[in-house]
Amino acid sequence: MRLSTLELFGSGALSGVKLTPEGRPLTVLFGADGVGKTAVLAAIASTRPGHALPLLPRRSRNEEAVPEVPFATADWMLGDDDPERPHPLRVASPNAQLGEQEAEAGLRRREQALFDRRAQERGGYAFIAFSGARWFSRAPVVLATPERTVLRYDVRGAVAFDDASRADLTRETKQVLTVAAIGSALERADGEGGDLAQLDTALREVAAIVLAPFSAEYDHVDPRSLEPIFTLETRDVVFEELPRGARHLFAIVVLATRVLYAAYGGRGGDQRPIREREGVVVIDDLESQQDTALLRHLPVFLKSALPRVQWIVATSASALTLGCERDEVIALRRETDHDRVLVHEGAFAVLH
Numbered sequence: 001m002r003l004s005t006l007e008l009f010g011s012g013a014l015s016g017v018k019l020t021p022e023g024r025p026l027t028v029l030f031g032a033d034g035v036g037k038t039a040v041l042a043a044i045a046s047t048r049p050g051h052a053l054p055l056l057p058r059r060s061r062n063e064e065a066v067p068e069v070p071f072a073t074a075d076w077m078l079g080d081d082d083p084e085r086p087h088p089l090r091v092a093s094p095n096a097q098l099g100e101q102e103a104e105a106g107l108r109r110r111e112q113a114l115f116d117r118r119a120q121e122r123g124g125y126a127f128i129a130f131s132g133a134r135w136f137s138r139a140p141v142v143l144a145t146p147e148r149t150v151l152r153y154d155v156r157g158a159v160a161f162d163d164a165s166r167a168d169l170t171r172e173t174k175q176v177l178t179v180a181a182i183g184s185a186l187e188r189a190d191g192e193g194g195d196l197a198q199l200d201t202a203l204r205e206v207a208a209i210v211l212a213p214f215s216a217e218y219d220h221v222d223p224r225s226l227e228p229i230f231t232l233e234t235r236d237v238v239f240e241e242l243p244r245g246a247r248h249l250f251a252i253v254v255l256a257t258r259v260l261y262a263a264y265g266g267r268g269g270d271q272r273p274i275r276e277r278e279g280v281v282v283i284d285d286l287e288s289q290q291d292t293a294l295l296r297h298l299p300v301f302l303k304s305a306l307p308r309v310q311w312i313v314a315t316s317a318s319a320l321t322l323g324c325e326r327d328e329v330i331a332l333r334r335e336t337d338h339d340r341v342l343v344h345e346g347a348f349a350v351l352h
Contacts, residue, residue, distance in 0.1 A: 001125055002077045002310050003280060004088050006044055009096070010070030013341045014039055019330055020345070021312060023077055025303050028286075028324050029314040030349070031332035036341050037314035038132065038161050040332075041282045044312065047074035047091045048127050048280070049081070049112075050119025050155035071096040080278045081124045082115075089115060119155040126153070126263035126279030128256055132288060132314070133164040136247050138240050139171040141178050141226045150179045153262035161284055169251040174239060176258045177203060177228040181221040199261045202274040206253040206305040213294055213301070214246040244289040249298070253305045256281045260306070280310045287317035296323035 002023035008014045014036045021027040029037045045051075071093035078085050091112055092098065098105065119125045150172075160166050180203055183196030207218035217231045227238050239247065260277040287295055295317055302311050315321070321329050331349040333342050 001049060001079055001081050001278060001280060003044060003312065004075040004077050006040070006047070006072060006074045008040070008043055008070065008072045012070050013334060013339050015070065015340070017332075017341055017343055019343065021310070021330075023310065024328060025307070025309070026299055026311045026324065026328045027313070028299070028321060028329045029312070029332060030318070030321055030329050031314075031316065032334075033316055035332045035334050037316075037332060038284050041129065041284055041312070041314055042159070042161050043072035043093075044074065044280075044282055045127070045129050045159040045161075046093060047072050048125065049076050049078065049089055049091055049115050050125040051116070051127075073098065081119075116156075123153065123155075123263055123265050125155050126259050126277065127155070128259045128279070128281050129159040129161070130169075130252055130255075130281075130283045131161045131163070131167040132285030133162065134167040134169055134248070134251075134288070135164065136170045136240070136244075136251075137168045139168070139174075141174045141228075142171065143175065143178065143226070146175075146179045146183075150175050150258065151262055153259055155263070169247075169255065170239065173251040173254050174228055176254055177218070178221050178226050181228075182226075195261075198274060199257070202257050202261070203254060205275060206257055207250060209305045210249045210253050210301050211242075211246055213297065214243050216242060216246055218250075245291055245294065248289050249301065252281070252283060253302070256306060256309065260309075275306055276308055278308050278310075279306075280312065281306075283311070283313040285315065286313040287315050287320055292317075292319055295319040299323045299328070 003021045004023060005018065005020050007018040008016070017040070019040065029040060031037055073090060073092040073096060075088035075090050077088050089111070090108060092108070100108070180196055180200040184200035187194040187197050204218060211217055215233050219229050219231050219236065221227070222229050230237050230239065230242060232242065242250070256279065257274060260279050261274050263279065264277055286298060290298065296319055298320060300323055327346070329349045331344040333344065335342060
């Protein structure tokens with residue numbers, strides 16, 4: 001799937017904002033802190049196909065009028081998730097007031113419910129979001145029921161951009177690498193490579209792309225500690241000893257690769273190579289903990305690692321936009337005289 005358009009309504013500075021990623025491989029939301037970039041990413045996450053949200057309770061007629069509630073609508077081209085569908089799927093926030101007739105609104109809600117159910121039954125609709133509050137603990141590898149954790153994708157999973165307690169990426173990153181390495185070794189011991197061997201191969205391919213700028217490589221999993229081992233210049237190191245920028249970039253592509261694997265099934269699922277599967281990845285504060293000299297190269301690293309993924313990232317670093325194509329940057333600017341945000345797209349978006 002690919003996000004085609006996103007429109008925000010209701011109260012607040014973002015009311016009336018409309019974005020048109022139009023299925024581009026990369027869209028960069030560029031603007032100062034506080035302009036609403038995180039709110040836009042949250043709106044995308046809440047209107048993705050397959051992510052069912054309950055309707056908000058309505059007040060009775062005897063109660064006071066319901067205040068205007070901000071909501072969003074998104075149009076998605078489903079692509080490989082539904083290749084026979086010629087037009088976008090419109091997904092709206094709960095209780096969205098789109099000026100539709102009751103019959104038209106009911107039809108839209110039923111269609112959305114159909115795709116929610118289809119995603120839960122058949123998989124697909126790969127989506128993952130990374131909070132700007134992400135951090136890395138020194139947690140050891142803990143393996144428990146891999147089929148429910150590493151190897152499972154829940155399209156209904158909630159996304160939180162402001163909860164730092166849920167933004168520790170260390171344990172999940174290590175789990176993915178360790179389960180893939182162990183499963184690959186066991187499959188090859190049986191005389192053939194299976195789906196976990198394909199996952200391990202894909203992880204090593206994306207690792208080679210994003211770790212190269214840091215003079216690092218993903219090497220193996222230690223058989224005693226089960227810790228992933230990396231080569232940093234000339235010495236072996238554990239994950240925690242990688243440069244901070246390397247950990248951020250590496251964890252993002254590793255966990256995105258895991259979602260592409262799990263969303264479309266392992267054995268007997270999607271037969272395309274994992275790195276050639278479709279998905280959407282949204283990242284808040286992509287520039288976090290990165291060396292300034294590398295910022296302009298980050299877009300290229302992401303698109304090279306997973307070329308069929310639609311990357312939607314937010315940044316306040318102008319240096320990062322230097323590595324983007326002209327149509328990949330959407331600038332958000334708050335008007336000084338009015339409490340509203342303006343959107344600028346095109347070749348000169350970064351100058352506004």
